[in-house]
Amino acid sequence: MTGLDNIQVPQTQGVKYAGSKLKLLPYIMSAVKSLPVRKVLDAFAGTTRVSQAFAQSGYDTTCNDVAVWSEVFGNCYLVADKPDAFYQKLIDQLNRLDGYDGWFSQHYGGEGPEGHRPFQLHNTRKLDAIRDQIDRFDLSWPDKCVLLTSLILGLDAVDNTLGHYAAYLSGWSARSCGTLELKLPRRFRLTTHNRVLRSDVFEALRDRYDLVYFDPPYGSNNEKMPPSRVRYAAYYHLWKTVILNDRPELFGKSARREDSRDAVSASVFEEYRKDADGKFLAMRAIDRMLAQADARYVLLSYSSGGRATREELFETLQNHGRLLSAVEIDYRQNVMAHIVSTRQWLRDEAAPHKEYLFLLDRR
Secondary structure (H helix, E strand, C coil): CCCCCCCCCCCCCCCCCCCCCCCCHHHHHHHHCCCCCCEEEECCCCCCHHHHHHHHCCCEEEEECCCHHHHHHHHHHHCCCCCHHHHHHHHHHHHCCCCCCCHHHHHHEECCCECCCCEEHHHHHHHHHHHHHHHHCCCCHHHHHHHHHHHHHHHHCCCCCCCCCCCCCCECCCHHHCCCCCCCCCCCCCCCCCEEECCCHHHHCCCCEEEEEECCCCCCCCCCCCHHHCCHHHHCHHHHHHHHCCCCCEECCCCEEHHHCHHHHCCHHHCCCECCCCCEHHHHHHHHHHHHCCEEEEEEEEECCCCCCHHHHHHHHHCCCEEEEEEEEECCCCEEEECCCHHHHHHCCCCCCEEEEEEEECC
């Protein structure tokens, strides 16, 4: 990887998200710009910012994640192909609807001086009306995903949270006082062959790619931290409910979906247990993932606060290819450093806000 001079990063769109790679995009695009690749996989796509950037940069992009909300974003930006006017007409209809008290208002709407709910009642009333009407439209799945993305973006702009839905603010945030309004998502002209998967990463790796980008959930290397505090199914359960509109059974103060419980929704990459050899199960999963990647190039991002230790991670990388480059990014200080000495990197103390980007040649 070279410096970031002359790196053109396409404009992408997303919501508040703990795993967002928005700030990492310049480094990712710098890493891949000179590689002889055409077909790429974004294996843990999240809100799809990396997939959006890949597709706009001319790569045939496969966008994959197990989350249904990621599938919706992917279809909105990478697959839906109607003119903007088609979607804008429907969005205008949705914005004109009168709200009413429905299931979302019952469980997620609040009023009065105190918060403790993700939205104010006047916005959940609009949510109830809009979400029901979206189901009444006779739309293909990609077209429906554009409207659902618009709805989630609108909700994200008026929520009463710190960016996730595992807990809500005790008093109303300033943005929660605004009015829910749907806007056309910032789509782009499709010039590449893209597809969207909602698969386990090991299923997605059955196909051949020129490059695979891995951004696995990190969990936490703090063994005292409860796993529910770091699992994305717990953080973003409400997006899943908005998309499915399935009125699930709920539990807890934050009214989480039953299927977001740790015993049901756990990811092996967030696993906090160790095996009989004292290795984190999450690290075993990363090793298996790298072994199964049928691609010449692998780009892996990882956090200094993740479950894997530096020593384990570096050993695993060396077992699966030639390390072309390694970059350490300090977001808070806006500093990028090339890791020129492996021993120095392993010795240095890792700050919790640093991110690492590794590029492997597996040929």
